[in-house]
Amino acid sequence: MALTATGIGSGLDISNIVSVLVDAEKTPKETLFTATETKINAKVSAIGTLKSALSTFQDAAEKLQSGEFLNIRTVSTGNSDFFTATADQYSQPGSYSIMVEQLAQSQKLAGINVSDPTSGVGEGSLDFSVNGESFSVAISSTDKLSAIATKINNASDNSGVIATVIKSDAGSRLVFTSKETGTENQITLSATDSTGTGLSDMFNGANLESLQDAKDSIIYVDGQKLTSPGNTIDDAITGVTLSLTKADLGSTSTLTVAQDTDSVKKNIQSFVSSYNALLTSMDTLSSFDVDKGTASALQGDSIIRSLESQLRKTVSERVSVDGVESALYELGITTDSDGKLSIDDTKLSDAVSNNMSLVEGVFSTSDTGLAYQFDDLVESYTKSGGIIDSRNNTYTSQTSRLTDQREAFTLKMEQLEARLLKQFNAMDLIVSQLNTQSSSLTSSLASLPGVVRE
Structure with missing residues (x-):
């Protein structure tokens, strides 16, 4: 330009x-x-x-x-130590006498104690059954207690068993706990050896100790007994869910449901x-x-x-x-x-x-x-x-x-x-060109003879 x-x-x-x-x-x-x-x-x-x-x-x-x-609904338990409660729209306003005789709990079984938990205990399988559902875990001769627990817990068909290694003054042992409470969720365990008797010696017969029995919860609602496999009970009173926390047959609490x-x-x-x-x-x-x-x-x-x-x-x-x-x-x-x-x-x-x-x-x-x-x-x-x-x-x-x-x-x-x-x-x-031409013309005229310059 x-x-x-x-x-x-x-x-x-x-x-x-x-x-x-x-x-x-x-x-x-x-x-x-x-x-x-x-x-x-x-x-x-x-x-x-x-x-x-x-x-x-x-x-x-x-x-x-x-x-x-x-x-x-509003729910009052009179500051009871034995349960908490919630009520939905289907519950009817009213008062109920509640006694908790027994809390539900899970079964715990334990094998014998060993002094060295890092050594293998045997080769074969552990067969479990919980509430009619069974599963098996293959055990190798080199599996230590923690490896056995991991195999059980990670089994894709595990029907409700949690395995844990517990250490005490007596040694270390495998403890099997039912995932669910109640007598219907008791654990049945049998050990089968491929070689030797290591698994059977640890988990069969008298060597399998019951640390905690499976129990159902037992409550009384207005004097009527109800047994349940869990501590959360939603079928005792229509629309009301009870969460049991403590048991004492000698204590009675009053549950009150009211319109909010x-x-x-x-x-x-x-x-x-x-x-x-x-x-x-x-x-x-x-x-x-x-x-x-x-x-x-x-x-x-x-x-x-x-x-x-x-x-x-x-x-x-x-x-x-x-x-x-x-x-x-x-x-x-x-x-x-x-x-x-x-x-x-x-x-x-x-x-x-x-x-x-x-x-x-x-x-x-x-x-x-x-x-x-x-x-x-x-x-x-x-x-x-x-x-x-x-x-x-x-x-x-x-x-x-x-x-x-x-x-x-x-x-x-x-x-x-x-x-x-x-x-x-x-x-x-x-314009520039015209100015140039004008200047040139002026200069030429000025140079002519007879031009008078002022």
Whole structure:
């Protein structure tokens, strides 16, 4: 390129002139690009905020799909040392007298002690049977006690035996413990020798010592005896799980199961609060500030209008509970003029305390309960490939097109700048040539005879 700075011929600041001309063409368009990009980014952010509010509301609605969070129980054991307890929605409020006579325990068998646990004890196999299931482990003559224990524990068909090497003053020995408690999980062990009698001498007959007998747990519920193979008992009282910790037939504890109305109300209040927070978020995202004359990112957006309409329709739906059409207002939950929910605490407390089946039915009736309906509605917006994903794909496409337009416009401006520089430099060259010719002509005229110089 020729001249790109101050014109030698014309004396003009060509670079500045070209810059001003290019900027006059470029600035309005770049301002438009920036405004469009800002608008798209604002919409992306607003959609993200909407999705977050929807997810929070969905979490609150999903809790009410299950009796686990609606028909909640409190459990008291009177600080008993003998057991702990939990109760699900199927348990019935009431008090129960509990006595623990015996805890369940696992059987422990041990082979004879040896002075050197690193020496082999024999060659053959150890055959185990637990609760009707058998497995065998091949033992080589070089296997030390720890190697035998590892083979047993790692056996793919191990039916419930844990092998451990225990060291004492008497020496080291293999101890076999049943993985499960109870008499039905007793261990049967026999040793078979391929050579010699090493395994039989260690593990057969009188050489196999019982360190701990297998026992079932024994409890009494309101005087009724129940024997169980484990210390966790979930079939003594419907909906109640007892975890036994100590036994003493001479001590009686009282288990009390009661309706947890406060927790149920808290979960329903959380649902109402999340619903109202969602409406507030939608209103903020689609509002118009009259004083400032500014609109929020989703003002007038169809996604807000459609969602608001569906939410208001769902909240007024009636659900069939035991053949009777019921709705939220029967639980003390009503809508105000803005579509938000409010709770009549007295009415809700009465429903939770005296008509829990109605509360469960309105929210958690399979498929038709309001908790399910709201969950399905929100899922249609937030799921992968859902309405919000589709909208984000639209914004991504718009951003991509804007980027392409920016790149094309930048190239166009570069070409304009190059063309203007070329034109101005060509003009400057012509002016320079004219100036040179003018100077030469002036000089020639001045040298003619008779020319008077001042």
